[in-house]
Ligand SMILES: Nc1ncnc2c1ncn2[C@@H]1O[C@H](COP(=O)(O)OP(=O)(O)OP(=O)(O)O)[C@@H](O)[C@H]1O
């Protein structure tokens with residue numbers, strides 16, 4: 001019998017407002033240990049806000065948030081690197097408390113930089129990197145600290161699709177080997193399909209769950225016809241939400257004009 005997995009994050013009836021703007025309305029979901037769970041939704045629907053709530057950086061107005069993990073890695077939408085440190089030192093820096101030995105720290109940092117195809121840029125400073133390269137450093141840094149759960153906010157959005165495929169493959173390898181729990185936020189359906197065990201498709205603001213999809217190993221393959229089928233299916237779900245959002249904006253405009 002399959003062992004029941006522990007739930008690391010659970011939202012029950014969560015509501016979140018910023019002033020008069022209702023961003024999240026009655027959001028319910030769970031993230032089981034060892035799964036890669038993607039959140040996919042339109043720009044501005046509340047994905048980053050949800051990650052910030054999970055990280056404890058934002059309070060909710062109503063509902064409960066259960067967090068059953070000790071440490072978390074957060075890859076923010078904007079990579080937050082220390083500009084005065086090299087790529088290698090940006091990673092070694094976060095390992096200082098856990099790994100006292102400098103050589104060991106560097107080995108770990110280099111291992112993750114290699115996975116993100118960045119070895120040759122280890123001595124560069126952040127200002128000398130492209131946007132996508134900075135994002136890859138922040139992915140390497142989050143993996144290196146070996147947290148229970150990693151929150152990733154569109155880490156590969158600045159990267160061309162062929163390289164993204166390589167990076168996603170590397171990421172999948174280590175996530176499987178190290179059985180990590182990941183919450184991956186994206187508006188790229190292909191990223192979500194390639195990586196996830198489970199995808200939560202979100203509605204436009206105020207955000208709720210629109211649909212929960214379970215992705216099997218065989219579907220996580222760009223050459224599988226089911227991949228394209230699911231891609232189209234999710235695109236249509238998001239198109240529906242875009243339509244709802246437009247109608248809603250027109251309704252608000254007409255109220256203002258009246
Ligand atoms: N600190 C804040 N104060 C006021 N409004 C905020 C704040 N943070 C987010 N919002 C608003 O909440 C909504 C959701 O923002 P959020 O950043 O969560 O969206 P998102 O789904 O991550 O979008 P994107 O895909 O463009 O990154 C937006 O309308 C945004 O303006």
Ligand SMILES: [Mg+2]
Nearest residue numbers: 047048077153
């Ligand atoms: Mg965001």
